[in-house]
Amino acid sequence: MKAMAAVLYAPKKIRLEEIQLPEPGPNDVVLELKKAALCPTDIKKYNADKPDVESALRDIGSYVLGHEAAGVVIQVGSEVTAVKPGDAVAVQPMIACGHCAYCKQGKTNMCLNLLGIGASAGSFTDCVKYYHETGVGGCYATHLKAPESCVIPLPEGLSMEAASLVEPLGDVIHSVDAAGTGKNDTVVIIGMGPMGLMHVPAARYNGAEDIICVDIDDTRLEMAKKLGAKVIINSAKEDPVARVKELTEGLGASKVFVTSGGRAQLPCTQQALKMAAKQGTVSLFASAALDADQLCVSMNFIHYNMLNLTGTVGFGRQHGEKALKMLASGILDHQIIRNREFPLSQIEEAISLYGKGENLKIGLDLTQV
Numbered sequence: 001m002k003a004m005a006a007v008l009y010a011p012k013k014i015r016l017e018e019i020q021l022p023e024p025g026p027n028d029v030v031l032e033l034k035k036a037a038l039c040p041t042d043i044k045k046y047n048a049d050k051p052d053v054e055s056a057l058r059d060i061g062s063y064v065l066g067h068e069a070a071g072v073v074i075q076v077g078s079e080v081t082a083v084k085p086g087d088a089v090a091v092q093p094m095i096a097c098g099h100c101a102y103c104k105q106g107k108t109n110m111c112l113n114l115l116g117i118g119a120s121a122g123s124f125t126d127c128v129k130y131y132h133e134t135g136v137g138g139c140y141a142t143h144l145k146a147p148e149s150c151v152i153p154l155p156e157g158l159s160m161e162a163a164s165l166v167e168p169l170g171d172v173i174h175s176v177d178a179a180g181t182g183k184n185d186t187v188v189i190i191g192m193g194p195m196g197l198m199h200v201p202a203a204r205y206n207g208a209e210d211i212i213c214v215d216i217d218d219t220r221l222e223m224a225k226k227l228g229a230k231v232i233i234n235s236a237k238e239d240p241v242a243r244v245k246e247l248t249e250g251l252g253a254s255k256v257f258v259t260s261g262g263r264a265q266l267p268c269t270q271q272a273l274k275m276a277a278k279q280g281t282v283s284l285f286a287s288a289a290l291d292a293d294q295l296c297v298s299m300n301f302i303h304y305n306m307l308n309l310t311g312t313v314g315f316g317r318q319h320g321e322k323a324l325k326m327l328a329s330g331i332l333d334h335q336i337i338r339n340r341e342f343p344l345s346q347i348e349e350a351i352s353l354y355g356k357g358e359n360l361k362i363g364l365d366l367t368q369v
Contacts, residue, residue: 001020001023002018002019003019003021003141003142004016004018004141004142005017005019005137005141005142006064006066006140006141007063008045008046008057009062010057011046011047011054014046016345019064021135021143021144024077024145025077025134026077026079027079027149028076028077028146028147029075029077029080029145029146029147029148030076030143030144030145030146031074031091031144031146031151032071032072032074032143033069033071033139033141034069034070034071034365035163035164035363035364035366036068036069036070036139036164036366037164037168037361037362037364038351038363039067039167040261040355042066042067042118042138043354045124046351050124052123052125053124056125056128057128060125060129061132063119063124063131063137064118064131064138064140065118065119065138066138066140066141066364067117067118067119067120067138067167068093068165068167068168069139069144069366070088070089070154070160070163070164070166071088071091071160071366072086072087072089073087073088073089082148082153083148083151087154088153088154088158088160089152090151090154090163090164090167090320091139091150091166091167092149092150092166092167092170092320093118094108094109094117094150095114095117095130095147095149096108096109096111096113096114096149097111097113097114100112100113106316107316108317109174109314109315109316110314117138117139117144118137118139120167121314139366140344140347140364141344142344142366142369152317154324155324155327155328157328158324158327161335161338161363162327162338164363165327165338166324166327167320168198168361169327170315170319170320171195171312171313172195172199173315173319173322173326174314175202175283175285176199176203176206177322179255179257179281179283180281181206181208182206182207183206184254185255186212186247186248186253186277187199187203187212187253187255188212189211189213189229189256189257189259190215190240190257191215191259191260192215192220192221192259194360194361195286196224196257197220197223197224197227197336197337197360198227198332199259199285200213200228200229201331202326205326209230211229211230211231212229212231212233212247213225214233215235216234219358226333227332227336241271241275244275252275252277252278253275253280254277254279254280255280255281256272256273256276256281257285258282258283259285260286261286261287262286262289263289263292265284265286265287265288265289265292266292266293266295269284269295276305276307278306278307279305280305280308281308281309282307282309283312284310284311297309336360337360337361338362338363339358339359340359340360341365342363343364343369344368344369345368345369347364350362350364
């Protein structure tokens with residue numbers, strides 16, 4: 001089967017061209033993709049911000065990025081039972097081995113041999129090898145071959161635009177659920193990028209009402225209010241730790257999520273620890289820059305305040321299924337998050353604009369090439 005794809009040949013060199021997809025194996029499906037979305041993970045690979053990207057593309061071959069997408073099943077392997085041709089599905093991009101100790105415990109996001117559609121998990125080199133061996137690449141294409149485990153059927157009536165957010169929302173739901181977020185919590189979210197913003201309705205979906213959002217961008221903070229934040233704090237204009245303590249009668253927040261990554265993560269994490277209540281949880285959602293300074297924290301501060309300092313990565317199928325239910329519920333207006341769209345042929349323009357100004361999740365229309 002032939003497909004049109006945005007093929008990455010070298011750092012910052014993408015060509016839109018026709019590729020050949022191998023026939024699906026017994027446990028594979030083929031999707032006609034409709035909508036996708038950009039992710040910083042993809043952009044880091046496009047820019048070769050990961051150490052093995054340039055060498056893998058040079059020594060093994062080209063690759064197709066992209067792991068946030070939705071489409072329709074058009075072909076299934078002989079042993080596929082979960083879906084059939086014509087089913088609308090979202091992509092769950094993690095490809096777990098199924099036999100390591102973590103997989104046997106159902107912790108597939110911790111798989112010791114993890115790979116990902118669009119190189120969303122595992123090493124880039126291993127993902128490129130897997131693509132050239134099996135034809136399973138990424139979602140910046142009109143069609144995708146994938147293992148059956150990598151698709152989740154959509155609820156009736158859910159749009160492809162909304163469904164293309166299942167992967168990032170699944171990550172967010174994992175974050176919120178792992179922290180045990182519920183109706184009695186005071187929640188602080190630091191960093192109002194797309195993932196931080198999605199923490200707001202995810203916490204609300206779990207019953208939390210007292211949600212405080214922190215950022216330095218007033219436009220992003222207003223988006224947080226539209227999504228259900230009770231209080232917004234511009235940390236460039238006031239001390240967020242003092243303000244959170246004031247709002248909580250000196251106690252602090254029971255759940256604090258650090259969703260700012262890169263070089264912002266260290267100062268934001270330091271703030272998070274100071275604004276957490278005794279026995280509170282501070283969860284690191286984003287990843288720091290590879291050469292960022294290390295976090296230094298007093299062991300006695302953690303000990304005497306009985307703080308939980310944790311983090312999450314990836315998600316399990318249960319989180320993806322919950323993401324679909326949440327999107328279907330309407331508690332998240334996906335158009336606030338996926339607020340711009342380009343045809344696949346303009347993917348490099350979309351990459352150049354990602355994260356700038358009011359752009360949040362930039363979508364790709366895979367039906368327009």
